[in-house]
Amino acid sequence: MYGGKIDDAEDMAQLQSLVDKALTAEAFEEGFNLIGEVAGDATIGIALPAGTTKKDFTQWVTELPEREPPTYIGLPANAEKLLLVAEAEEMLKNLRTVMNVLDEGEHIMAEAVEV
Known part of the structure; x- marks a missing residue:
């Protein structure tokens, strides 16, 4: 979750962009890239787990990087x-x-x- 105060239009636009990318019908499809960015030849982001059980999501969360790259929230690398x-x-x-x-x-x- 994103936490913080939205105090200008640019921050609000960034948050809206993140919400629009994540909360779509495609998010229910297998392999949906949560970040959904392509930089050159590489895709930036992470695919949601294929399973739908609590165990699948718990494992997915524990495998996330300890420090997320700034690109995950739309910032420059x-x-x-x-x-x-x-x-x-x-x-x-x-x-x-x-x-x-x-x-x-x-x-x-x-x-x-x-x-």
Whole structure:
């Protein structure tokens, strides 16, 4: 399930696209690709289990990857990397701010000692 706040039209359109892909009559057919994307020669996604028992679905769920690729929800494959880069840039900006404050404090302390 997707959880989160929908706060703009683009997010709503993305969610609607996911719902439209998953909630179709074709989802009841064997081998239905839940993600349904084709990139080059490869198909992105996962086929639903052929069986209909609880055991079939439980096994299917346990075989899902521990970390789903961002492509499963329509994001670019490098979305996680982009997020980490943005977080690193923010961290460096904050570090520069702290370093500037410390430098200013040292200058103030040096001036106070000189007086």
